[in-house]
Amino acid sequence: MSNTPTLQKTIMTDSTRLKPLTTNAGTASEPSETAIAANHINIFYGAFKAIADVSMAVEARKITAIIGPSGCGKSTMLRAFNRMNDFVPTARVEGEILLHGQNLYAPGVDPVEVRRRVGMVFQKPNPFPKSIYDNIAWAARLNGYRGDMDKLVEESLRAAALWDEVKDKLKQSGLSLSGGQQQRLCIARTIAIRPEIILMDEPCSALDPIATIKIEELMQELKQRYTIIIVTHNMQQAARVSDRTAMMMLTEDGKRSGTLIEFDDTNVIFTRPKDKRTEDYVSGRFG
Amino acid sequence: MANADRIAGSDVFRPNLTGRHATGRFWQTAFLGATTVGILGLILLMLNIVNNAFGLVAYADGEDYLKYSPIPVEQLATSDLVVLLTNELSTGAINKLNAEQPLDTRSRSDLLALVFERILDREVVASSTLAEAVFNRQAFEADALAKNPDARFVFKSWVTTDFLTVPMSSQALFAGVRTAILGSLMLIGLTIAIALPIGTGAAIYLQEYADKSLINRIIETNIYNLAGVPSIVYGMLGLAVFVRVLEPLTSGAMFGATDTNGRTILSAALTMALLVLPVIIVNAQEALKAVPDSLRQAAYGVGATRWQTIWHHVLPQAIPGVLTGSILAVSRAIGETAPLIVIGASTFITADPSGPFSGFTALPIQIYNWTVQPQAEFRNLAGAAILVLLVLLLTLNASAIILRNRLSARRAN
Ligand SMILES: Nc1ncnc2c1ncn2[C@@H]1O[C@H](COP(=O)(O)OP(=O)(O)O)[C@@H](O)[C@H]1O
Ligand SMILES: [Mg+2]
Numbered sequence: 106m107s108n109t110p111t112l113q114k115t116i117m118t119d120s121t122r123l124k125p126l127t128t129n130a131g132t133a134s135e136p137s138e139t140a141i142a143a144n145h146i147n148i149f150y151g152a153f154k155a156i157a158d159v160s161m162a163v164e165a166r167k168i169t170a171i172i173g174p175s176g177c178g179k180s181t182m183l184r185a186f187n188r189m190n191d192f193v194p195t196a197r198v199e200g201e202i203l204l205h206g207q208n209l210y211a212p213g214v215d216p217v218e219v220r221r222r223v224g225m226v227f228q229k230p231n232p233f234p235k236s237i238y239d240n241i242a243w244a245a246r247l248n249g250y251r252g253d254m255d256k257l258v259e260e261s262l263r264a265a266a267l268w269d270e271v272k273d274k275l276k277q278s279g280l281s282l283s284g285g286q287q288q289r290l291c292i293a294r295t296i297a298i299r300p301e302i303i304l305m306d307e308p309c310s311a312l313d314p315i316a317t318i319k320i321e322e323l324m325q326e327l328k329q330r331y332t333i334i335i336v337t338h339n340m341q342q343a344a345r346v347s348d349r350t351a352m353m354m355l356t357e358d359g360k361r362s363g364t365l366i367e368f369d370d371t372n373v374i375f376t377r378p379k380d381k382r383t384e385d386y387v388s389g390r391f392g
Numbered sequence: 393m394a395n396a397d398r399i400a401g402s403d404v405f406r407p408n409l410t411g412r413h414a415t416g417r418f419w420q421t422a423f424l425g426a427t428t429v430g431i432l433g434l435i436l437l438m439l440n441i442v443n444n445a446f447g448l449v450a451y452a453d454g455e456d457y458l459k460y461s462p463i464p465v466e467q468l469a470t471s472d473l474v475v476l477l478t479n480e481l482s483t484g485a486i487n488k489l490n491a492e493q494p495l496d497t498r499s500r501s502d503l504l505a506l507v508f509e510r511i512l513d514r515e516v517v518a519s520s521t522l523a524e525a526v527f528n529r530q531a532f533e534a535d536a537l538a539k540n541p542d543a544r545f546v547f548k549s550w551v552t553t554d555f556l557t558v559p560m561s562s563q564a565l566f567a568g569v570r571t572a573i574l575g576s577l578m579l580i581g582l583t584i585a586i587a588l589p590i591g592t593g594a595a596i597y598l599q600e601y602a603d604k605s606l607i608n609r610i611i612e613t614n615i616y617n618l619a620g621v622p623s624i625v626y627g628m629l630g631l632a633v634f635v636r637v638l639e640p641l642t643s644g645a646m647f648g649a650t651d652t653n654g655r656t657i658l659s660a661a662l663t664m665a666l667l668v669l670p671v672i673i674v675n676a677q678e679a680l681k682a683v684p685d686s687l688r689q690a691a692y693g694v695g696a697t698r699w700q701t702i703w704h705h706v707l708p709q710a711i712p713g714v715l716t717g718s719i720l721a722v723s724r725a726i727g728e729t730a731p732l733i734v735i736g737a738s739t740f741i742t743a744d745p746s747g748p749f750s751g752f753t754a755l756p757i758q759i760y761n762w763t764v765q766p767q768a769e770f771r772n773l774a775g776a777a778i779l780v781l782l783v784l785l786l787t788l789n790a791s792a793i794i795l796r797n798r799l800s801a802r803r804a805n
Binding site: 187189192194217218220221224225226227229231232233234243244247248291294295298 | 686690691692693695696704705709
């Protein structure tokens with residue numbers, strides 16, 4: 106019985122949980138706390154091996170960037186962290202993803218619960234075609250939130266640096282916002298359900314530079330409380346926002362699988378990488 | 393140098409703009425021609441229907457009104473008409489009429505029609521199309537007078553309020569389509585009630601749940617092919633299964649109905665539902681496919697289950713398309729005649745359908761029945777009934793469009 110891998114239930118009744126930054130701050134100084142870890146992950150699309158043997162430990166309350174050339178499997182790897190690959194009928198994942206030591210791919214783990222604990226922000230902003238308020242309220246209610254909804258909506262929007270811009274038009278459709286605001290609404294919606302990890306797949310690639318900077322600033326705020334993994338094709342962005350950088354690349358054995366070639370502190374990756382391919386890539390000499 | 397190269401390079405292009413534009417104009421004209429042919433076809437169709445639905449009628453009374461009334465019956469008071477009917481008709485006939493609607497509460501035109509039909513034996517001597525009435529009036533009148541020197545002429549629109557509100561009659565002048573309209577409406581309602589949930593459900597399963605396994609692909613292809621099966625085949629299936637095998641259910645015997653057989657509205661609706669189901673499924677699947685995947689991912693991404701995603705996001709987004717597709721599919725079915733003939737809709741029935749277990753007739757059956765009669769006046773009736781059917785179809789299609797616009801407008805804000 107004891108080794109049945111059930112995820113601990115987080116009961117979302119206390120909306121004040123967002124507030125105490127200090128509770129987290131106390132433990133944040135611990136440098137090597139691992140929030141989520143990939144352990145010998147292989148991912149297949151049918152017979153095609155898209156990811157070959159990736160292991161990486163993602164540190165809590167840090168921003169980890171995944172960079173690499175297009176098609177090397179960054180998105181595929183990211184989706185492994187919250188089991189979004191389950192929706193691709195041909196996809197198959199081997200290996201373990203450990204969230205606080207629990208394997209998300211163990212039999213009996215409910216992927217719906219996984220996705221609540223590991224939230225996701227997508228490349229194209231995709232608010233629900235509902236009001237701004239309901240975008241957040243729906244996500245929370247769905248997960249059984251019983252607290253004060255108005256308060257949760259306000260807190261989430263404040264945390265996503267959107268409150269001042271939308272507080273007078275909460276009943277308006279989320280789709281009426283600008284692209285950058287929509288993306289922040291998606292972030293607000295994600296943090297409203299109190300995930301432990303936030304995955305972001307090129308969250309700024311559809312946005313203009315100013316909206317991009319706003320999201321980047323927001324990420325710095327969010328990392329006080331959340332562990333963030335961001336996929337980006339923009340190396341300046343990786344260098345600007347992330348603490349750790351994972352460099353992915355296709356294997357050179359002709360199978361064109363993506364693999365992790367280097368994973369280190371961001372300033373190491375960008376100034377003195379150990380791998381020649383990383384150096385070529387981050388210096389723009391790739392290709 | 394570079395400049396010289398570019399100019400030299402222009403020698404290898406032969407733009408031939410005149411030729412290219414000419415080809416373009418040729419095709420544009422060809423497409424305009426195709427559109428014109430289509431529109432001409434539609435105009436011809438409408439002209440033909442209108443030509444039948446209006447025209448000159450020669451009629452004569454079998455009995456002289458002077459036998460019953462000193463003045464023409466049209467000038468009699470309403471109460472006198474009631475008296476006249478009560479005196480002249482058999483008690484049985486009066487009782488039957490009173491059961492439908494008491495005589496003294498009936499409208500004047502209704503009573504007059506009864507007097508003409510039952511007492512004066514008013515009959516059509518000859519009936520013309522609109523074209524005849526306009527271009528060949530003398531010849532028509534001469535012909536009619538030759539048949540019956542007492543004939544009187546009137547220009548008649550065969551579509552009247554009476555036509556809509558009175559039941560079937562073997563006398564063309566007094567026949568109406570109320571029974572058929574009611575039958576058609578009940579048939580549509582029941583067909584939608586059966587086919588919409590089943591069709592949408594199947595589409596949701598195929599589109600949102602089923603994987604792309606071989607079995608599922610075979611099922612899907614077969615459903616698409618069913619959409620092309622001739623409607624008469626569905627009629628034969630309906631006759632074998634719903635009318636015969638399931639008779640206890642479709643006749644209502646299971647629910648205590650007596651004195652009925654399986655040729656009921658329910659049987660017809662089940663048959664029609666089968667007929668439209670493939671089209672509804674295909675349409676609904678298309679509507680579901682059109683819902684962007686990013687919306688599903690957004691829902692899954694915040695921890696929604698598959699069902700919550702479908703119910704809260706996919707379906708609301710798809711419902712305008714699903715409804716429009718279904719209504720269009722059903723409106724196609726309203727005009728279907730073959731399956732109804734096969735399963736045995738009544739061609740002559742004067743009693744309104746009372747529910748799913750009653751016998752019935754429908755507009756296309758009525759039209760078919762009138763077109764095969766030899767007398768010209770029944771073709772006029774058919775033309776009028778076709779107009780009614782077309783209006784019904786247009787109403788349904790328009791409501792589909794309005795519904796879609798309403799729903800998408802509501803979703804947009
Ligand atoms: N749904 C899918 N089905 C099949 N192959 C896929 C699918 N998604 C991605 N791939 C393949 O997996 C590889 C990695 O894709 P992806 O993870 O999207 O790369 P990246 O995000 O780094 O650009 C590519 O070769 C891509 O073609
Ligand atoms: Mg990608």
